[in-house]
Amino acid sequence: MTVAETGTMPLALSVSDLSWRLGDKAILSGISLGLTQGQMLGIIGPNGAGKSSLLRCLYKFIRPTSGEICLHGMDIAGIAAKAFACRVAVVQQDTPHYFDMSTTQLVAMGLTPHKGPFDGTSQADKADIAQALARVGLSHKAAQQYEHLSGGEKQRALIARAIVQRPQLLILDEPTNHLDIRYQIQILELVRSLGISVIASIHDLNLASALCDSLLLLDKGRCIVSGTPDLVLTEQRIAEVFGVCCRVQPHPQHGKPLISYFYGYSAATAAMTQGTQDAID
């Protein structure tokens, strides 16, 4: 089953024939996808493929040139900003600076869409913030200035802020940037465990394979293939799209594709000599 063919299961997010042009340059062309409630979809593809642009369309930072994006059946173009922020949380690749703000205050910003202008922070809110900080392993940094956190700690604080926001859909643009391998796995496992729908751009194909229910492979602004990791991550496709030789085998623990890369053989070199397999052997 491809992500665009989820049958009768309820769709948290559906995208139909989405395109975005800048002048005469097509950045995204004819993208369609469907994300089932509670599932995690990984957007993969080489640098410049259009991953961030697609996500920016989904969180209404960019208005696409054509196509439709629906959240639980409602066209997002018709959802007001505050209502949208109650439903969709975003962790961007590059975030603005937040000077003079503690980690706790940063995480508390996640409550804003749910509050009226004169609402204070309740005991329940404080408990939610403390719990979110604990879930990302930052309880000990609660009082520290956010700007003084390391890159990985900032990333985890932003994910705690998104958890506090209690969204229906969480959009993550390269969430594992800056994270060491323990936190790469832990943070993606955490967002999976929230039970909400997640769409994340991920560079590490093995992480994407292990932790996403389905993948969408973008190249030059077009969807090359979408579906389960087994369907998407083949040796031939990785060679064609990323230009590297690899072997794909079932992971010894979970059986999903595990990619081993080969060095010194670009896909083009291998194809020109004796074929990819001979080059590897």
Ligand SMILES: Nc1ncnc2c1ncn2[C@@H]1O[C@H](COP(=O)(O)OP(=O)(O)OP(=O)(O)O)[C@@H](O)[C@H]1O
């Ligand atoms: N505002 C913009 N103005 C001009 N070009 C843009 C703009 N936004 C995106 N692009 C171009 O669109 C293409 C896709 O960019 P995008 O950032 O979406 O790719 P990506 O797959 O997220 O890349 P990476 O993996 O390197 O982060 C790139 O060629 C980029 O230069």
